[in-house]
Amino acid sequence: MTEQKLTPICYVVSDSIGETAELVVKATSSQFNSGNCELRRVPYVSDKETIKEVIEEAVNFNCMVAYTLVDPDLRSFMEKITQEYQVEAVDIMGPMLDSFEKVMQREPRLQPGLVRKLDESYFKRVDSIEFAVKYDDGKDPRGILKADVTLLGVSRTSKTPLSMYLANKRLKVANLPLVPEVKPPKELYQIPSHKVIGLVINPYKLNEIRKERLKTLGLKSQANYANMDRILTELDYAEEIMKKIGCPTIDVSNRAVEETAQKILDMIRGGKDNDFDG
Structure with a gap:
């Protein structure tokens, strides 16, 4: 009997429309044989309660979370709660923001959706x-x-x-x-x-x-x-x-x-x- 593999679910959480995170997830999943990944986008997140609701839902599935949050407080909360619930999570924007801040020696603007505005x-x-x-x-x-x-x-x-x-x-x-x-x-x-x-x-x-x-x-x-x-x-x-x-x-x-x-x-x-x- 062939073992049935579950299709992974990825929650894309963003304080903007979530397009950046979704593109990264799609590019990554394409590197695997099936390339199948169910995306559930949660855009315009601006509070901890929403994040908590998403993680509490995500923990019931074979899933992971990819997030782009520019607010350091929300990013910190996301990291803490995903560890608490043992949900695999990837901070897509945080490390890049930190590196830019070190190199440019100034703080980021921390405004969601700036890429979309530029586009x-x-x-x-x-x-x-x-x-x-x-x-x-x-x-x-x-x-x-x-x-x-x-x-x-x-x-x-x-x-x-x-x-x-x-x-x-x-x-x-x-x-x-x-x-x-x-x-x-x-x-x-x-x-x-x-x-x-x-x-x-x-x-x-x-x-x-x-x-x-x-x-x-x-x-x-x-x-x-x-x-x-x-x-x-x-x-x-x-x-x-x-x-x-x-x-x-x-x-x-x-x-x-x-x-x-x-x-x-x-x-x-x-x-x-x-x-x-x-």
Whole structure:
């Protein structure tokens, strides 16, 4: 008769969501032939009573406990009670915290869930960058309704570089070129004026920029794109649209992208720190 082996049970106890401990348990169990392990996650543990309840339940099974607790008091209690009940337990984060404290010679912050918060910040930044690419240069006007801010301006007013810079600050930015021959999309008039920022520029500065752009493309600087009359027409049209919307404007003539971006951030947050400043 073949001996039936019991599937081990592992209680994953954490003061956050318990994802770190679960990954370690899964990676470890995969090193054994069957790799089977029943996981029972107990997240957001913040008191000793919960820990005691888990251990009293765990002692009735063929089990172990893997835990990530940053609070030294809770970790100490977990170590004591698992020894008392003779439950196999592994402190996944404690030894690493102790080692870091010795090397860095300062105490840890002892805040649960910081890794998850960092991950959320990272993914929000990625999401914002993807948004900026998707709704760049008026590709899809529906992005205007979803954006934290929409940038308006004629060609070569740094709309795209600004969008990408602000995306790295976790801002969802759409940008729209203003061309006299193209009527602005209706979405532009469906959002509050404070969520739109107009980029204006000195016509002579724009003339220089456009001439340089034509050179890089191997085209003649006399093209209509860099013609002063054409530039003045575009700027007058852009000013008309911006006044109609009632949006704030920023003169980008002699500003670096970083400087303009900071001014936009200041305008959005009203002088107060928020999630966009990261």
